[in-house]
Amino acid sequence: MxxxxxxxxxxxxxxxxxxxxxxxxxxxxxxxxxxxxxxxxxxxxxxxxxxxxxxxxxxxxxxxxxxxxxxxxxxxxxxxxxxxxxxxxxxxxxxxxxxxxxxxxxxxxxxxxxxxxxxxxxxxxxxxxxxxxxxxxxxxxxxxxxxxxxxxxxxxxxxxxxxxxxxxxxxxxxxxxxPVRARTLLAPAEFPGAHYFASLPFPMLAAPGATVLKLPSLPRDVLLAAPQTFEDLRFDAAAPEGVHDVTLEFVLERPGALRGLALHVEVFMTDADASVPDVSSAQPGSHWPNVFMLLSEELQVEAGKRVVVRACARLETDQPLYTFEVEVCGKPVGARMHYPDNLVPGAAPGDVQDLGRRNGRRI
Ligand SMILES: C[S@@+](CC[C@H](N)C(=O)[O-])C[C@H]1O[C@@H](n2cnc3c(N)ncnc32)[C@H](O)[C@@H]1O
CATH class of the missing domain: 3.40.50.150 (Vaccinia Virus protein VP39)
Structure with missing residues (x-):
């Protein structure tokens, strides 16, 4: 593996x-x-x-x-x-x-x-x-x-x-x-519905059992709360942090079927503290895909519920590694998720298996 x-x-x-x-x-x-x-x-x-x-x-x-x-x-x-x-x-x-x-x-x-x-x-x-x-x-x-x-x-x-x-x-x-800064944000999310996959110009493929999906655009209507930053790379002194251990707390804005974490990247060119990033992978037309970290189980959640995400990034070595763990009301949901996805023997992240055909079905 x-x-x-x-x-x-x-x-x-x-x-x-x-x-x-x-x-x-x-x-x-x-x-x-x-x-x-x-x-x-x-x-x-x-x-x-x-x-x-x-x-x-x-x-x-x-x-x-x-x-x-x-x-x-x-x-x-x-x-x-x-x-x-x-x-x-x-x-x-x-x-x-x-x-x-x-x-x-x-x-x-x-x-x-x-x-x-x-x-x-x-x-x-x-x-x-x-x-x-x-x-x-x-x-x-x-x-x-x-x-x-x-x-x-x-x-x-x-x-x-x-x-x-x-x-x-x-x-x-x-x-x-x-750039002077780049950061990655995440939000608890539902699985994108049939309308999302139907809107794509090509079928979505993912490895069986994969925990990482790469979506060509961020389906904003699946987000259950506003995204928060878990990785913040400050290049202003050309010394970005190599270790990021972050615990994020979300209060869900609406009920839904929690199925994973939707990620996107934001880039600041010259002003690290600008209120709006210069570039965001959540914007239509971005060449960066949006990562969806897929939980191994789905959980029905109500508005106002507290979701805690523990995100760890280890970036100081030749192989950057990320892990994500999700808890709702103090109880773990699904297994720990990894990026790159090393849970599927022999499969590269985003490899084969037709996800488009499962359009919208909860998996
Ligand atoms: C995302 S592309 C960007 C290409 C171009 N700079 C642009 O903005 O369109 C990244 C390029 O950097 C190269 N690359 C990535 N890390 C590198 C490194 N540490 N040293 C040399 N080349 C690297 C890759 O092979 C690839 O050609």
Whole structure:
């Protein structure tokens, strides 16, 4: 029995089609472009996971970055990015490097990290390890010290650098990472009904016994309470937390058949404390699927009932892992759920078995 794909092997799954789909996710791409235009001018940038289109690297070069280093693990995407950069006559301003970012050495330090290595659960594609590593080995210390709140994390990240403490104390530009924050929210939910599956352009597939479903959009009418954050990745000091243990309490807004947890991701480009995220996977048109963690049993619940969700994220290793446990009125509902889903021998999360045909039936 194996866990789901680790972040390194996920890099091999990207294709021309997935890069085009991400580019055409208008809300996401425009939000990155706007943020990069506002921040990258005159700075040396590192784009972690540049993809076949070198998307963020090209944006930064066009925004007047002093130089851009762009790292890509996928060999085909790397070759395509080199070609794209050459075709755009940006080869003197963008250096594309092949490899997994934690293995790659840069010729100099940078002032700004760019990255879109966020998963359908934000930390699932290894962004925490990649950003922490980039902060330590590639980010100039002068750009890291922002405020007393972030100074400790930045200093930790720079331990062992040859750059001086005096340099660290210099006043610095406020943004060291685009995005500056990504978070994942969850809400107790019913199983989507027949109308939801009927609205999809293709049938939904899931492994028999799977605990993880990937829905192309968030069916908001299944939520039994407003979503709450369980994973909050703050990149403002380029030192996102690797361990998240959160207990969330929901008071149900309506009665229903509790069947799982509906998750979505929100991204903040330059203002970590903005009241509205720049990008949300709950918005129509998002390329990120919405994860539905499926409980092993269904429970009829009344409005006003208290549902407690214990969510744990372990993101500091090469294999990010999440677990979720649900309680209603102090009693566990179903078994503990895992992401990636390792409960089904031999099955990858989201694999085969027709769920569309079970349209709307409670399972
Ligand atoms: C979600 S795609 C984003 C591509 C592009 N930056 C964009 O925004 O459209 C993530 C890309 O990063 C690569 N990748 C993920 N983690 C990486 C890492 N730590 N080092 C190098 N490449 C990575 C993947 O192979 C993939 O090409």
């Amino acid at each position: 194996s866990l789901g794909p680790d972040p390194r092997s996920l890099c091999e799954r990207y294709t021309d089609e997935t890069y085009a789909r991400m580019r055409d996710d208008h809300a996401r791409t425009c939000a990155y472009e706007q943020a990069i235009k506002a921040v990258a001018s005159g700075r040396v940038c590192l784009d972690i996971g540049t993809g076949a289109l070198g998307l963020l690297a090209v944006m930064a070069a066009r925004a007047g970055a002093a130089h851009v280093y762009a790292i890509e693990a996928n060999a085909q995407a790397y070759a395509a990015a080199v070609q794209t950069v050459a075709d755009l006559q940006l080869s003197d301003r963008v250096t594309v490097l092949q490899g997994y970012s934690t293995d790659v050495q840069l010729p100099r330090r940078v002032d700004l990290l760019l990255h879109e290595i966020l998963g359908e659960i934000a930390g699932a594609e290894g962004v925490v390890v990649a950003v922490r590593d980039a902060a330590k080995r590639h980010l100039a210390t002068t750009t890291r010290v922002l405020s007393s709140a972030t100074a400790t994390a930045a200093t930790d990240a720079s331990a062992g650098d040859s750059e001086s403490a005096a340099e660290s104390a210099a006043v610095a530009p406020a943004i060291v990472s685009i």
